[in-house]
Amino acid sequence: NAVKDALEKVGLKERLDKMPEGIKTPLYKDFDENGVEISGGEAQKIALARSLYRDSPIIILDEPTAALDPISEFDIYSKFNEIVGTKTAFYISHRLSSCRFCDEIAVFNEGQIIQKGTHDELLKDTNGKYYELWNAQAKYYNGKESA
Numbered sequence: 001n002a003v004k005d006a007l008e009k010v011g012l013k014e015r016l017d018k019m020p021e022g023i024k025t026p027l028y029k030d031f032d033e034n035g036v037e038i039s040g041g042e043a044q045k046i047a048l049a050r051s052l053y054r055d056s057p058i059i060i061l062d063e064p065t066a067a068l069d070p071i072s073e074f075d076i077y078s079k080f081n082e083i084v085g086t087k088t089a090f091y092i093s094h095r096l097s098s099c100r101f102c103d104e105i106a107v108f109n110e111g112q113i114i115q116k117g118t119h120d121e122l123l124k125d126t127n128g129k130y131y132e133l134w135n136a137q138a139k140y141y142n143g144k145e146s147a
Contacts, residue, residue, distance in 0.1 A: 006049040009083045011075055015042060040067035048076070052083065059084065062092040077101050096134050105130070 003023060007016055019025035019036055026032035027046075038046070044067045051059045065073040076083070080091075080101050091102060099105050100119045107115035107122065107130045115128050122130035
């Protein structure tokens with residue numbers, strides 16, 4: 001079943017198995033008195049699964065892991081290429097740590113692409129915007145520059 005496959009790819013198999021009516025379980029009590037409440041992270045995973053289920057060669061994901069806990073977020077990142085398969089994915093994020101797995105990164109500033117490359121290539125340009133932003137975010141984690 002394509003729906004179950006998509007839900008499994010994004011890490012919702014166990015949750016689906018625990019739902020009282022399985023895949024037919026209504027979500028949210030606002031829509032059905034027997035509905036099951038889901039977390040923001042689970043809702044985000046369902047949205048990702050929906051984009052995978054649709055048989056489109058291109059998917060656009062805007063901050064697809066913003067509501068996930070760090071472990072679930074890492075799980076999505078580490079399996080991202082497997083999850084999207086042969087589809088072309090545009091992954092929009094302000095969290096640069098999520099860009100490390102991308103084949104190519106386009107850095108925008110004021111509506112213009114100002115840099116393109118892989119994570120490692122962009123970090124080599126110590127005068128570039130990506131380097132600046134990466135280090136600004138890294139300081140929150142380790143209190144110092146990391147590149």
